[in-house]
Amino acid sequence: MTLPALLHAVIFDMDGTLVDNMRYHSEAWVALSQRLGVDATAERFEREFAGKKNEEILPVLLGRPVAPEELTRLAEEKETHYRSLYSPHLSLMRGAEAFIARLRGAGARLAVATAAPTENRRLVLDGLGIRSLFSRVVGAEEVTRGKPAPDIFLSAARFLEVDPASCVVFEDAVNGILAARSAGMTAVGITTTTPPEVLREAGAHFVAPDFATLPPELEARLLITPSRAPGC
Template sequence: MSPSPRPLAAIFDMDGTLVDNMRFHVQAWVALSRGLGLDAPAERFEREFAGMRNEELLPALLGRPVATEELAHLAERKERHYRELYAPHLAPLRGARELLSRLRGAGFGLAVASAAPRANRAFVLDGLGLRPHFAHVIGAEDVSRGKPAPDLFLAAARALGVEPSACVVFEDAVNGILAARAAGMLAVGVSTLTPDAVLREAGAHWVIGDFATLPRAFEQLLFADTV
């Protein structure tokens, strides 16, 4: 199953991947929905909306076009609530720091590709001191389409100066796995919220629960000279 040759770059989604925070996003979205008089179940945010830009998600949630000012207001209301919920729990996913250091030491180019707003990226990446690991951070403002479109991952590959086929993506959501596969990249599912079987069905080449233990074949692919 292990493709070759060895990847040259690793691209990480942020929410649900570098940090186990998706349940707090879902809580904030459900609270916003109820405040707007909408009955939107948590599962819809977990499966359908995960990885989408707020500019795409809110019109889909409301079922109508949303003016720029209203969109900005609703998005900030939700994101502020999410940060308040998650702040006491802010922590990297198990093994994340060690894997990032190991990848850098092995010469990988590293990037984040996340539809999360700029303030949320700063909250996590700077709050945990993870930003120095990454040569580039690609956000929603850098593309016109969120996941499952491949735009975020393709933009990250361009920034790193590598072909998409030389990239491996770490991603927790179905939309993200679909985006990675559409970009022509290896896809590693991180099952912080979505079950292993669902990630595999979406096209994940491997599935991991965290970064502390990698499948042997995948570890050999990444670190053939050191394993």
């Protein structure tokens, strides 16, 4: 894939990307697994399940079909526990606030695309007061398939009214990088939960530990003036 000279839209994953919270998700998943008598590790959740919807995770975790009522109950148990763990630590990823401000000043179109359920999105986006910074927030309930399918990123591009090829996605998980690449978008891996070499192997065009230390080549493609971005 040849990268476009200019990238006109930016789509952010939320968990592990805008906020460094995946350890709390993993802790909540492990606690639920142990209560259910299932042997599962935090590493498995971060490697295999990150970016997927709860209704995709639970049948695999339990090794059987899960009725809608049970799925709703178990998902709520896990998410409530996660929110109780993470709420005291709520904060934006290093450099994210300044980076988003620079993008907005450059006229880039911004969206969030996340598998996080409504209450989790409310905790982060409203708790940090950043929801209004994005033109659209796309949730898992708006698409049929979770990551690594490209659906949620393609939906965000449609809402932003941009060509997928002009979008860059920021992600922390292998499933998210695979989804971004499948959508035909530039993929940037944030290394909060996954080593840079693993993200690169999955297809990340760039990797960085946070938003304060992004590769200069990527910033040159993103931090543009409206006059240099026809069609924006």
